[in-house]
Amino acid sequence: QELLQQISEAMQSGRAKLVKQYVTQAMEEQIPALEILNDALMTGMGVIGERFKNNEIFVPEVLVAARAMNAGIDLIRPLLAAGGMGSKGTAVIGTVKGDLHDIGKNLVRMMMEGKGIEMIDLGTDVSADRFYEAAMEHHAQLVCCSTLLTTTMAEMANVVSYFDQKGARDKVKFMVGGAPVTQSFCDAIGADCYTPDAATAAETALELLA
Ligand code: B1M
Numbered sequence: 001q002e003l004l005q006q007i008s009e010a011m012q013s014g015r016a017k018l019v020k021q022y023v024t025q026a027m028e029e030q031i032p033a034l035e036i037l038n039d040a041l042m043t044g045m046g047v048i049g050e051r052f053k054n055n056e057i058f059v060p061e062v063l064v065a066a067r068a069m070n071a072g073i074d075l076i077r078p079l080l081a082a083g084g085m086g087s088k089g090t091a092v093i094g095t096v097k098g099d100l101h102d103i104g105k106n107l108v109r110m111m112m113e114g115k116g117i118e119m120i121d122l123g124t125d126v127s128a129d130r131f132y133e134a135a136m137e138h139h140a141q142l143v144c145c146s147t148l149l150t151t152t153m154a155e156m157a158n159v160v161s162y163f164d165q166k167g168a169r170d171k172v173k174f175m176v177g178g179a180p181v182t183q184s185f186c187d188a189i190g191a192d193c194y195t196p197d198a199a200t201a202a203e204t205a206l207e208l209l210a
Pocket residue numbers: 045046048049050052053059060062063066067098099100101102103104105107108144145146147148149150151175176177178179180195196197198199201
């Protein structure tokens with residue numbers, strides 16, 4: 001669809017205002033929110049990722065594209081998050097210490113909100129003790145850690161072992177994800193659950209809370 005292509009291109013060139021304009025138009029045309037997300041914003045970010053990897057573009061370009069993507073996601077957020085009835089439980093979520101990537105984490109948060117889970121979003125660069133303090137304060141049953149960098153994966157292990165040291169390992173379930181994370185990594189650090197994408201993460205969270 002042409003409009004979805006336009007959203008994708010505006011996002012890739014970091015034109016947040018134009019992205020908002022096109023996304024609003026797409027919503028008015030009743031294009032489903034998931035289609036806007038998957039077929040415009042995610043595909044656009046896929047192109048950016050590829051070009052970044054090939055050194056065709058650099059951090060500043062990626063950063064403005066990411067801002068434009070977040071601006072688009074914000075608009076469809078009420079649609080993605082709709083349908084949650086009553087609280088099914090509480091989860092804290094954050095990107096681990098040393099890592100500033102937040103788009104995937106934001107999507108996981110939104111999809112979980114859409115399932116009626118109360119989400120405490122700690123943002124990015126979150127240390128193990130902050131995950132712990134927030135989980136205790138809000139009586140969270142789930143701790144959700146995201147990371148996109150291979151160099152910060154080890155921080156996920158620190159989060160699990162911090163809870164362990166505090167004698168709180170069994171009070172919560174740990175969900176982990178992000179591009180470099182795998183099931184075997186999840187098993188190795190003693191986390192409870194790895195999921196590859198935001199929609200699966202939300203479904204699995206409900207199962208863990210049941
Ligand atoms: Co960065 N970056 N970046 N970057 N960046 C990557 C991740 C990289 C793969 C690009 C590359 O080289 N090919 C690479 C990492 C290499 C590696 O570690 N192996 C990289 C690098 C190297 C860096 C810097 C070090 C670059 C530098 O400064 N030289 C730097 C690090 C800064 C830091 O964090 N300390 C950096 C910076 C940035 C920007 C700030 C410019 C920007 C982030 C802006 C922002 O997030 N607000 C950025 C971006 C945008 C990317 C790419 C292009 C796109 C990431 C993204 O948002 N994808 C990325 C390349 C790529 O991924 N192809 C790249 C879309 C998002 C929806 O996907 O986050 O994977 P993702 O989330 C998915 C799943 O992973 C899953 O659900 C989502 C989809 O449904 N998921 C979970 C995520 N979390 C989950 C948690 C769960 C379950 C599922 O349970 C709890």
